[in-house]
Amino acid sequence: MIAQPLEDYLKAQESTFLTPAANLAVVIDSHNVDHVILLLSQITYSRIPVVTDHGKFVGTISLTDILSYQIQHNLSAAELENMDIVHMVKRDGLTLGPGYTLTEVFHKLVDESFLPVLDAEGLLEGIIARKSILKATNALLHDFGQHYEMSPK
Template sequence: MISPKIEQFLLEQEETFLTPADKLAVIIDSHNMDHAKLLLSHMSYSRVPVVTEDNRFVGTIGLNEIIQYQAENELSDEELYQDISLIAKRDVATVKENYELAEVLRKLIDESFLPVLGEDGEFLGIITRKSILKAFNALVHGFDIIEKNK
């Protein structure tokens, strides 16, 4: 259980936690592996969400999975025509839009980001470990000052 005062302080910064889906790089599940490999090789992200055309969350993909699949199957870049959904990581930790802060903290220990899903599985965005750490940074550097001013 999170201390109520600490949880309240962190939740006051909650609007900075979510990076909305329309501000993110995503890969559509029907894109082929070659296309995804090209996109990922030009991004600074190690993993990105994979979604359907109608914005339903499928999983995540990283350049490592594509390269590993390509090597294991001895495929050239031209032979990477299969849909990315074939190798997308599906057993990904996620949270619903009405998440509990303790759940987010617990899951972000092992993940760099958590996909946030609506009630029907629609992809709403991500909560990054970085956004939570920024809130904790504010907490450890300003909590006493804020408490004194109350």
């Protein structure tokens, strides 16, 4: 369990580590493979969220997922390019729900580069990237003493 003052300090920084869905590169589950490959090749992220056209979170997708699907199903590039991306989505990734705790964030970010944050209806609210939580933690380590008094027990 994270000490309450530390958790309070980090939670107050949520706006610095939670990237809202409106600011994310996402794909719709009905987009075709060509569109997604083009998007993934033009951005710096290796994996991005996939949502329905109503914003409900479906999973994530990467170029590796697409190539694995192509190989697994022995598809030519021509057969693959117009397929909907929904067939290739990684659905078993870790997510965060409403009221997530920082302990949960830290435990889950060990194995994921980012965590989708979902509301109670499963709509994508945003993501917490490992990089952004590390920046917030770095700020905590450098600034905590300016806001709290520390003394040994």
